[in-house]
Amino acid sequence: MALLQISEPGEAPEPHQRKLAVGIDLGTTHSLVATVRSGSAEVIADAEGRPLLPSIVRYARNGTAEVGYGARAAQADDPSNTIVSVKRFMGRGVADVARYGALPYRFTEAPGMLNIETIAGARSPVQVSAEILKTLRARAEEALGGELFGAVVTVPAYFDDSQRQATKDAAKLAGLNVLRLLNEPTAAAIAYGLDHGSEGTFAIFDLGGGTFDISILKLTRGVFEVLSTNGDSALGGDDFDHAIAVHWRAQYKLADAGGGDTRRLLATAREVKERLSAAETADARVTLSYGQKLHLTLTRAEFESFTASLVQKTLTPARKALRDARLDVADIDGVVLVGGATRMPHLQKAVQDFFGKPPLKDLDPDQVVAIGAAIQANVLAGNRAPGDDWLLLDVIPLSLGLETMGGLVERVIPRNSTIPVARAQEFTTFKDGQTAMGIHVVQGERELVSDNRSLARFELRGIPPMVAGAARIAVTFQVDADGLLSVSAREKTTGVASSIVVKPSYGLSDDEIARMLQESFSHATDDRDARALAEQRVEAESLLNALRTALAADADLLGAAERAALDSDMGELERAWSGRDHRAIKAAIEKLNRASEPFAARRMDRAVSGAFAGRTLDQVARK
């Protein structure tokens, strides 16, 4: 019998074995990176000691990008090349962003999602976001003194599949190993729950710069369980700024301003809004591009009156989230406020009135998401001892379905299903001899296909000709722990199985990511091959380490011949590693991965059998 290894609870691996892992809050207004150092999570500040990075990217003619405070200072002077609030464009088309009114950008339609025309050429929101992530990555690697092992990147809980896929693509483009996409309110709950040792049912009310989420979570010892989530991925602090700008325009009878003046007004609106959280009145002076000088004033009462409907818009999702969790407001033990926009007093009052209790706001609403993400990244990287981690059960925010006859949606996975989730639905043919079938995947809650977001269309071909209704086509939806969907379809009645796996239409293919990476290198001094070699080596090391650990624990699961084959493939990868050909390393990694599949499956069987054995003992003990 194998000896069990027992370590102290909470004991971290040796310092040199700790993997550098960070949490990144990629926000609409600003972004942050945080990490766990000496047991506590902290935000990593820039060289000037500033924790926040404005999520603003300015492109120059030579293709370089300036990110953060410098770009923010230039937004009014160079509005069309300075991209503000790019998060609102992630995974969206030109028609989607019309709702934000006049923006100083030239949008063009591109496959998948819109592009923004800048002086440096067309840029996709994925590329713009990648610039922000690269800046944070460089900040973290500088502060931590090494390459990052991986990152947890947060997304609004209510982000749909296209928006999530776009975020993951941006992280990959920035050279990050994404350990997990984590929902922002869930990240906040981790930070809050661990900090306060809380148990019970909590509502996380998260109003950021551009998105609103409400999640209901049950916190028990060692488990964070999301019961339901709802929100509005196009409602945030930005909308309050817009409302102020609209108010001033009407009040001062301003002509339709150009891009620069729009930015000036919005930036001033934001400042005034922030000051109104503490003061009853606020004012600011602005000089517009054509020389007009304005003295803008606003009282809190005015502000609260013309933004009351925006505040009300947060309460409908709150009601829906409670209903889906089958709870009443009385069942909620605490409400946690997250996101800078929750500093507005009238919003806090509305939340308090709705839940009948004062909200909790002792953690910095700007930092709590990044802190929670860092804590989770530390766990996922394996920096905590087994048994001293926790279980995180999150859900998918919006239902997934297929188009059926008459443009109606057949739901396959309902919203608020715990992820990962896999479900199959059977369909049949409509005509005699039909050999192909169109499959249209949609996400949303409405009955009609046209009212939901279209994620992917593909055709299943090679169905053997049969009479109508005889074929049995199983369409399988699989949503992974990042909340990302993949779909496959198969005809079941005949031995001939057709199968296809699709990526949502807004996702980038690996080729597209490779092309973008290549483009970004043509502007930089990096040697592309050296970079690819370094990346493949890191991946090879990580795979070899993981396998060695697995073999140390469970070598007895392999027969002598199997072990020899695996050792030989490992040796092959080690040899490739010491060479300079990144393609050879990649091929050896793929070969080793395939070879270790049965071992992976058996190890999991053993881990699960342990569960059964443990339960039997437990039941015996209770008798």
Add this chain to the structure above:
Amino acid sequence: MPDTNHLGRNHFELLGLPVAYSIDALSLERGYRDLQSRVHPDKFAAATEPERRVAMQWAAQANEAYRTLRNPVERARYLLALKGFDTEEESNTAMPADFLMQQMEWREAVSEARAAHDTRELRRLHANLADSRKDMLRMLELAIDRESNFDAGCSLVRKLRFLDKLEEEIDEGLQ
């Protein structure tokens, strides 16, 4: 019936429970959490790609088992299918006359209350329905676990489906 057996265990076995309709809620939750704490992809974020994939399959299976067994009607439907009985909810619409009469009365009362926005009446109907549902769930336990009368079990599942639809209508009216 979904394909559940690529891991070789049915939902009950997967969560360490006896194969029976009657279930201990605490054991169900404990079994689910115990299994998830071993197979969840978060435990394998730094593992090899095949291990991450296997973890996702197991965790999805654990979620499906928990979701099915937590809900009494779904649990009964699943258990009956394991015993080889199809509840025929789409095809078999034959119902006893008295049950159908009561359904029609209830449906009428619900639509009237909804039209009149009578929240109190909707709440009262909801409570009545809940009582009726509880009775049926008791009969389901008797039919499946004690009498092994699976035909009776199927008929009860079909009736419960009617009640669940009615409950949805009341819930919508209460929004």
